[in-house]
Amino acid sequence: MNNKGMTLIELLGAISLIGIVASLIFTFLFNLRNTENEVNLNYDLMVDKLKIVREVQNDLQKEELINILNTKDHDKVIVNFVYSNNINTYLYVFPDRVEYQTLDKDTYTYNLDNKQCLHYIYNYNEENNDYYLKLNILGQDNSLEVLEISYYALGKLNIEKDYINDYIGNCTN
Numbered sequence: 001m002n003n004k005g006m007t008l009i010e011l012l013g014a015i016s017l018i019g020i021v022a023s024l025i026f027t028f029l030f031n032l033r034n035t036e037n038e039v040n041l042n043y044d045l046m047v048d049k050l051k052i053v054r055e056v057q058n059d060l061q062k063e064e065l066i067n068i069l070n071t072k073d074h075d076k077v078i079v080n081f082v083y084s085n086n087i088n089t090y091l092y093v094f095p096d097r098v099e100y101q102t103l104d105k106d107t108y109t110y111n112l113d114n115k116q117c118l119h120y121i122y123n124y125n126e127e128n129n130d131y132y133l134k135l136n137i138l139g140q141d142n143s144l145e146v147l148e149i150s151y152y153a154l155g156k157l158n159i160e161k162d163y164i165n166d167y168i169g170n171c172t173n
Helices: 008-062
Strands: 065-072 077-083 087-093 097-101 107-111 116-125 130-139 145-154 166-169
Touching: 008 077, 008 087, 008 097, 008 107, 008 145
Parallel strands: none
Antiparallel strands: 065 077, 077 087, 087 097, 097 107, 116 130, 116 166, 130 145
């Protein structure tokens, strides 16, 4: 035995152990970075979604809603909120995003990866003279709720028909 230093085998073993530990550390740091990026992206999408919900609800509270019209276009569904004094706001449901144009003409966008459809509920209660309006934007399989806007108010809307559980877009009932 040589007590003056390390043999070549010992040196190669130490270098290989250091390499294994370093590769494990780099793999852990890489996965941590990817998780952080995914969390940040999900957070940004959640903020975009909440901005649209907030703006729609703010507009519904600022003005008196008198009607809701919807139009199907070849690439989108347009929900037109008609307020008193001939003021309109628009919710556009595209296959890959949702956009909302506010009373102030600002536009908010929520981008999505999958196709979606609009689930529309309007329920008028004659006894109490109030209504409940709910717009759900659903994912492609109709189970994933992408965006929900709920509104409750007194009065009645001048809607041509009751939109109770009406599906618009790429939905399967």
